[in-house]
Amino acid sequence: MKTLEQITSCLNGYDPEALDADLARAAILDFVRPVDAVETVPLRAALGRILAADVTSPIDVPGHDNSAMDGYAFAGSALAARAADAPLQLLLGATLHAGDAPAALPAPDRCLRIMTGAVMPAGCDTVVPQEFCELADTPEGRVMRVSPELSKQLKPGDNRRLRGEDLAAGSRALAAGRRLRPADLGLLASLGIAQVAVQRKLRVAFFSTGDELTPVGEPLAPGAIYDSNGTTLGAMLARLGVEALDYGNVGDDPALLEAALRRAAGEADAVITSGGVSVGEADFTKQVMARIGEVAFWKMSIRPGRPMAFGRIWADDARAGAGAVMFGLPGNPVAVMVTFYCFVRDALLTLAGEAVKPLPRFKLPLAAPVKKKPGRTEFQRVRLVAGEDGVLRAHLTGAQGSGILRSMSEADGLIVLAQHQGSLAAGDLVDVLPFEALV
Structure with missing residues (x-):
């Protein structure tokens, strides 16, 4: 695993006093690695979870050649057998519904009434939509007739879904790293898959720092402000589908800060703080973070959200285990949101095991x-x-x-x-x- 110093030393144009946003993002994404923890959940509990492994289709979908619409199934060779200006006319046989047992065409001059999704009869490869057709009684029996003009529009193989054309048995249905959506769950259900392996939910601890902060709902003392960042961070994390651990407010005290960070490093995969990283903050902030981890303090060439800390912290001085990735965000509310979406979001999704795509613009x-x-x-x-x-x-x-x-x-x-x-x-x-x- 690369250290943060190794990563930043390889960045072309790296300047911690005026760091380009793209360089910062590249360093962060190079540093983080997905959390290695997988669990199996029932399919209906998998919405929004991140797929831990590729899913291979155990069956062909569809499992048989079948009709793409309501109409009449027949052998496509009958199209070439008719005279050029003659209608397509075939004796009508039985009716097939979706779910019926497979049937067979009695003879090439016959057709079968077929419904959408019904298995194509043996000897049939083409379906004519019912709206193209008219039925008539003749001495030979009831016939299905298609006008010469409409017959010319038909080709062998029309309106037939082929076995496995959606998914062939053994092919990849869904790729690892995908956040499962309703359509994905439907696809897995169509394959008969009742449970799925997903990444364990990422645990993210967060708290705000500052003696001036008052928890929402408590009386506001003179000179104090309510902590809006905690609520905002919690909501942004909820939209990412992580397990958010709210540590509330931490005062401007090095012992309190160190205790909160060590606790977070032991309980979470990532830690987000707001406040305490801008120019003029007490020196203990940097000292505490440096003592319990490897943390870089950057001044970004962005607005809003210039100051930021990033790195990894551990729960104890032995630095056992992976520790927790840390993001020290500015204290101003808008800067918190901008830096979260600019730098933190994709890193958290990567930690969670998701194949991250750039945000659309x-x-x-x-x-x-x-x-x-x-x-x-x-x-x-x-x-x-x-x-x-x-x-x-x-x-x-x-x-x-x-x-x-x-x-x-x-x-x-x-x-x-x-x-x-x-x-x-x-x-x-x-x-x-x-x-x-x-x-």
Whole structure:
């Protein structure tokens, strides 16, 4: 396992005093490794869990050639046997429903009534939709007839689902690292799989730091503020499907901080703190973290969310076991959310064993000019509003200070302004990171 120092020493342009966001993200993802713990759960309890191993189909799906629609099954050779301008006309036999035992076509000049999903009869390879057909009684018996014009549209093999065309026995149905969705559970059920191996839920401990913080619901003393970060972090973690361990608030005391961190390192796979990492904080914060782990303190070239600590901490001085990955986030509420989604989210999903995909972005025009200086990546909060012309535009949600949590509550997403970009004009296209993508 690489140390944090080894990883950062290999980063081209590494500068802990002005670290590029992409370099920081690369270092974090290079450092974290999935937690090696698997459990088996019933299929109906697997929604949102992360698949621990590839699932191989034990059967062909579908298990037989079958009809793709309600209609009439026949041998495709009958299409070539008819005269060019003649209708397709076949004597009608029995009716087959989905679930009926397999049947056989009595003769090439006959057809069978067939319903969607019914097994194709032996000797049949084609189905004509019922809306193409008319029925008539003749001296030979009842016949199915298709007009010459419509007959010309038919080809052998039409409207037949082939055995195993969805999944062949022995093929991979789902890949390890996938977060299971409703359709995935339905797919597994269609294979007769009643239970599935999933990664153990990632355990994430989190707490806020600062003597000024008051737990929500308690009286607010003069000069104190309510701890909104704890609630925000808990909600963001809930959306990731991890097991969140809320340690509440920890005061500005080195002994309390060390005790909380050591406890978290013993109980959790990852630890997130908010506050206590910016310039001017008491020196004990760095000292405590360095004493119980390997932790780097970075100043990011981003806004909001410049200061951050990252590394690994252990529960005791022996540094036994893997310890816990640690993220020390800024104290301002908006900075907490931005750094969480920019750096922490993908790392937690990787730890949890998920095959992480980049968050989706799309380009939209700005509704008004935006001021920005080159040299740092900025995340600004926007509402997405359609104008009278039907075009969706990005509108800033007012003041963009890192302590204005209301600006996040009113926003539909973030615009991501690259480090090299300067000010932008109304109508310029920007990358938009929608909040509803952050799951």
